[in-house]
Amino acid sequence: MNTPGSLLALALLLPGVQAAAAEPVRYCDYPVYPPISWSDGHQVRGLAPTVVRELFARMGRDVQTMVLGNWKRCLMDVAAGRVDVVLAYDSDQRDQGMRFSSVPVIREEVAVFYNRRRPVQFEHLEDLARYRGGLLYGESYGAEFDRFVARHQNIERVSSSQQNFGKLIRGRIDFVIQERRTGELFIEHLPGAEDIRALPAALSVDYLRVAVSRQSPLSQHMDEIDRQLQRMREAGEIDRWLEQSEVTYRDMIDLPADAR
16 A cells, blocks of 8 residues: 555656646636526636535645636537536537546436517427527537437527527527526526516436546546545535525625625
8 A cells, every 4th residue: 555655755756747736627617507607707606616626625636717708618628628627418429528427416407498478388399499599509408409409490509698588588589498497596686587487397307417528637537536426415515505506696696786
């Protein structure tokens, strides 16, 4: 078994190992998904960055948070190895460039949001083909949904949820696809969103997972990532962080703009 002294000696003999151990984990976030992640104007807040910081702190690593122009860019940089980690849904396409934790961070229900002044009839996915919808760049809600979007070409993509829901409020689109928790929290304080509702039937249910670039050395440590995530879940830490994130976001929104 390695002793602390032998590990230190190894680090001194191999400067490259010592340098690699000191490098922070590059974590990409596109903070427009409260309470999972959002920006208070100064830093990224929410459940996702909290989980990532705690996870890698317990593995002896610091985290460098990187905010890019949109969600698609974030995913592309992880797949290309320019970024180490992101929290995302698993998919066949993403599997090509990333390895996903088998232990999920959180269960997410995906909902269809609509303007009650222009009701949307939805029981099956194909029912949405007659309407215009909104998504963020890079969003994917499963292979079936992606095929539906490619087949019907009835989705407009934008960079922010504020743009998406703004178009829904003004009647420029008929529906927005969004995680139910995030969408309902977002529209609570959005001017003009009084008529925005989520259909009770879920479009899908998926799980956010820690996704590591296959080109990152961290991809060789998925077992340890899963062990740490499992401990967090069993200790109830993730649920507590989610609850704290919701409270913090609501408190921030209620502050005057110059006090945030």
